[in-house]
Amino acid sequence: MAKRVHQVWKGSNIFFLNGRLIFGPDARSLIVTLLLILVPVVIFCAFVVINLIDEFPSNNPGYAILATTIIFTIYVLVLLLLTSARDPGIVPRNSHPPEEEFCYESSAPIEAGGRPTPSLQLPRTKEVTVNGLPVKVKYCDTCMLYRPPRCSHCSICDNCVERFDHHCPWVGQCIGKRNYRYFFLFVSSLALLCIFVFSMSAVYMKFLLDDYGTVWKAMKESPASVVLMAYCFIALWFVGGLTGFHLYLIGTNQTTYENFRYRADNRRNVYDQGCLNNFLEVFCTKIEPSRNNFHGYVQEKVPRPPKVPTRDAEADDSGGSRRAKVEDDLEIGDDILKLSQRRDFEEGGDVRSRGSDGLPRKSPDVELGLGLELQEPASLSGRHPSSLGRRNGN
Ligand SMILES: [Zn+2]
Numbered sequence: 001m002a003k004r005v006h007q008v009w010k011g012s013n014i015f016f017l018n019g020r021l022i023f024g025p026d027a028r029s030l031i032v033t034l035l036l037i038l039v040p041v042v043i044f045c046a047f048v049v050i051n052l053i054d055e056f057p058s059n060n061p062g063y064a065i066l067a068t069t070i071i072f073t074i075y076v077l078v079l080l081l082l083t084s085a086r087d088p089g090i091v092p093r094n095s096h097p098p099e100e101e102f103c104y105e106s107s108a109p110i111e112a113g114g115r116p117t118p119s120l121q122l123p124r125t126k127e128v129t130v131n132g133l134p135v136k137v138k139y140c141d142t143c144m145l146y147r148p149p150r151c152s153h154c155s156i157c158d159n160c161v162e163r164f165d166h167h168c169p170w171v172g173q174c175i176g177k178r179n180y181r182y183f184f185l186f187v188s189s190l191a192l193l194c195i196f197v198f199s200m201s202a203v204y205m206k207f208l209l210d211d212y213g214t215v216w217k218a219m220k221e222s223p224a225s226v227v228l229m230a231y232c233f234i235a236l237w238f239v240g241g242l243t244g245f246h247l248y249l250i251g252t253n254q255t256t257y258e259n260f261r262y263r264a265d266n267r268r269n270v271y272d273q274g275c276l277n278n279f280l281e282v283f284c285t286k287i288e289p290s291r292n293n294f295h296g297y298v299q300e301k302v303p304r305p306p307k308v309p310t311r312d313a314e315a316d317d318s319g320g321s322r323r324a325k326v327e328d329d330l331e332i333g334d335d336i337l338k339l340s341q342r343r344d345f346e347e348g349g350d351v352r353s354r355g356s357d358g359l360p361r362k363s364p365d366v367e368l369g370l371g372l373e374l375q376e377p378a379s380l381s382g383r384h385p386s387s388l389g390r391r392n393g394n
């Protein structure tokens with residue numbers, strides 16, 4: 001029976017609704033995020049807004065606050081779903097290395113016999129032009145492709161993601177080209193929700209203060225307001241700080257990943273097109289359709305024999321022995337075979353046998369999650385604990 005793409009997916013994503021929704025392997029953390037939003041909102045509605053309705057001379061302001069809270073919370077949750085349940089911009093893996101990019105390594109070591117051992121290599125990097133400036137792109141061993149500019153391999157999801165920003169453990173998904181806008185709107189809306197709940201709780205406390213005379217008595221009358229104000233104050237440091245940080249990143253057209261890399265490498269940002277254009281790029285460009293149809297059926301590919309590029313050098317090598325030539329050809333054939341089958345060997349078997357077990361696999365690629373290294377104290381830096389995939393510079 002034909003399998004669907006999500007059933008043979010090599011990344012460590014989790015799928016729902018037969019591949020219509022895609023999450024990162026840590027999608028379970030979404031439950032925590034949901035509780036962190038919903039529990040305070042429910043407490044706010046049940047213990048603050050309900051009482052606030054009676055405090056105003058007319059009931060209308062109280063009902064307006066209730067309606068605003070409910071509508072805004074639904075809006076935040078929709079943004080959360082749009083961020084975490086969609087393809088962040090995954091570049092589909094190749095089934096074999098790009099043959100047209102093979103070349104002979106000139107700096108091959110010379111064996112004891114004195115004959116250089118030419119080996120078929122894929123250059124680790126390639127140069128492409130972005131906005132008229134050269135940019136180096138790296139080859140991804142896992143996905144068997146040259147990553148487009150700004151693309152990076154997420155070690156948690158085990159996918160190459162376009163315009164990779166970071167892997168957000170709170171939303172359990174990579175933040176990339178296709179969900180960055182929603183991610184920013186989610187975080188900034190959450191900051192606004194915190195401000196709103198804090199302010200309305202403060203208004204209620206003011207009413208109680210007028211009624212009871214002392215702060216202590218007012219606090220005893222509505223402990224929920226006190227807890228909510230403290231909670232929102234702390235949460236605002238996280239989400240407000242994160243909003244500010246991403247406003248800076250959008251204005252300078254950087255991703256979180258690049259921000260760390262640029263600072264480390266002292267590199268120039270070739271994507272910066274001026275503050276206004278950078279904002280327009282994030283908020284006003286059409287989001288490209290996904291390059292993966294997880295719900296669709298797998299297209300059976302006819303295996304083709306590996307193409308061996310001709311070696312000009314060999315034609316001139318009249319002195320070389322026949323035996324050496326045969327050995328070389330065998331090695332070249334072997335190299336291609338090894339390269340194209342490397343993934344299967346490393347992952348230990350056939351694609352079909354793996355299916356969508358949903359188990360996070362360790363990437364044999366040298367992609368290491370920077371994880372904790374970049375988890376700066378969020379309360380100080382204004383970032384939440386996000387982890388970034390990173391190459392360790394092989
Ligand atoms: Zn990759």
Ligand SMILES: [Zn+2]
Pocket residue numbers: 024154155156157158166167168173174175
């Ligand atoms: Zn990821």
